[in-house]
Amino acid sequence: MEPLARYTPALCRKARRLLGNTADAEDVVQSLFAELVQRGRTDVDLPYLFRAVTSRCLNLVRDGGNRRRLLERQEPALRGPVRTRFDDQVIGMDLMLKVLDRLDGPCAEALIYRYFDDMTQEEIAEVQDVTRKTVAARLARVHDAVAALLGDGSESSGGASGGGR
Amino acid sequence: MTGAARPPACTGRPLSWLLLERHALGDLPARQARRVRAHLASCAVCASCAAEAGATSAPVPGQGGTPRRSWWRRYAVGWATTATLACAAGGFLLMARGREPSVRAPGGTLPGVKGGEVALELVREREGTISHGAERFTPGDRWKALVTCPAGHVLFWDVTVREGQGGPTQFPLAPSGPIACGNHVALPGAFRLSGSAPVQVCVRLTADPLPRESSTHVVPVTAQNLCATVHPEP
Numbered sequence A: 001m002e003p004l005a006r007y008t009p010a011l012c013r014k015a016r017r018l019l020g021n022t023a024d025a026e027d028v029v030q031s032l033f034a035e036l037v038q039r040g041r042t043d044v045d046l047p048y049l050f051r052a053v054t055s056r057c058l059n060l061v062r063d064g065g066n067r068r069r070l071l072e073r074q075e076p077a078l079r080g081p082v083r084t085r086f087d088d089q090v091i092g093m094d095l096m097l098k099v100l101d102r103l104d105g106p107c108a109e110a111l112i113y114r115y116f117d118d119m120t121q122e123e124i125a126e127v128q129d130v131t132r133k134t135v136a137a138r139l140a141r142v143h144d145a146v147a148a149l150l151g152d153g154s155e156s157s158g159g160a161s162g163g164g165r
Numbered sequence B: 001m002t003g004a005a006r007p008p009a010c011t012g013r014p015l016s017w018l019l020l021e022r023h024a025l026g027d028l029p030a031r032q033a034r035r036v037r038a039h040l041a042s043c044a045v046c047a048s049c050a051a052e053a054g055a056t057s058a059p060v061p062g063q064g065g066t067p068r069r070s071w072w073r074r075y076a077v078g079w080a081t082t083a084t085l086a087c088a089a090g091g092f093l094l095m096a097r098g099r100e101p102s103v104r105a106p107g108g109t110l111p112g113v114k115g116g117e118v119a120l121e122l123v124r125e126r127e128g129t130i131s132h133g134a135e136r137f138t139p140g141d142r143w144k145a146l147v148t149c150p151a152g153h154v155l156f157w158d159v160t161v162r163e164g165q166g167g168p169t170q171f172p173l174a175p176s177g178p179i180a181c182g183n184h185v186a187l188p189g190a191f192r193l194s195g196s197a198p199v200q201v202c203v204r205l206t207a208d209p210l211p212r213e214s215s216t217h218v219v220p221v222t223a224q225n226l227c228a229t230v231h232p233e234p
Helices: A002-019 A022-038 A046-062 A064-073 A093-100 A105-115 A121-128 A132-152 B017-025 B030-042 B044-057 B071-077 B082-095 B212-216
Strands: B103-109 B117-126 B129-132 B142-148 B154-163 B199-206 B224-232
Touching: A002 A022, A002 A046, A002 B017, A002 B044, A022 A046, A022 A064, A046 A064, A046 A093, A046 A105, A046 A121, A046 B017, A064 A093, A093 A105, A093 A132, A105 A121, A105 A132, A121 A132, A121 B017, B017 B030, B017 B044, B030 B044, B117 B199, B117 B224, B142 B199
Parallel strands: none
Antiparallel strands: B103 B117, B117 B129, B117 B142, B154 B199, B199 B224
């Protein structure tokens, strides 16, 4: 049972980076743990839990009502240093939400792992349990989707700044 | 932050958060851990992320040496009951803090609230770079205040800024309502600091709405002041 508890802070940080607020992040992690308890599945490692949290966060942001709330409640300061950028562009929440509409599930996951979790292709391959070549293809689709959005001019500043009045 | 200078970048390939978290937990094989340590020794950006990842077990201010019963155990014992679920949620909120707050109020508790630990952390944004617990300011920096207070409480708040010892008290933010307490709750709005003397930033938390004029005079017994002093860049 203890293994899950020791991962709590790491998973909350992970969810908070993506969702931009603490309350939703904690809800996501708590619901994941509740489900794992129910299924008697407590012998899991951090990479597994990272993927599970990513999946739940993506489900959350796919809902239109949640999106509005997340955008209103987001605190960019909780994102932390942004080390991986799309060219020079920070993929913030606003841009991320728009890109997600153009991606399938696996590509959406890859987007999060690359630009929010700073994973390498090798790490993403390991977490998604696919080859590095598949990851490269998924990231290429992510690249195309982001580039198309930025090219459309429909992207608003999604950087790690702001949050003030 | 369009048009801002590019913030410091990783010196090589950024270490992923997953890697940093696993390193902080001691879950990495020795060889991989050595590689991580070598990178952290030469990369300030990743080192700052590692510091955040490493603060996983930060104690609740004021609860330093007190062993806390795991939310997990409480959760497991009373799985079927709503009461236990609520208890587990409370325990979870207590456990799920991201890092040790950089500043603590003397005493660190809310009067009349059992287990009412409170803490303040200032977060600085400088040219797109976010720093937790920063202690230096320039006029261009933007600051936010993160407050930790007992989950389940709704508190009114205000932020005061005072330059030097005898400077006037200023109110950089305009609270539009109370906050729901929790861990590292960001107060709405951001502010800038200026001047050539150290600046004291205080967050006041009260159970009741507090007129601003009283902030410069007597602090009510029900109010909790959390203060941090930041200094101008030399």
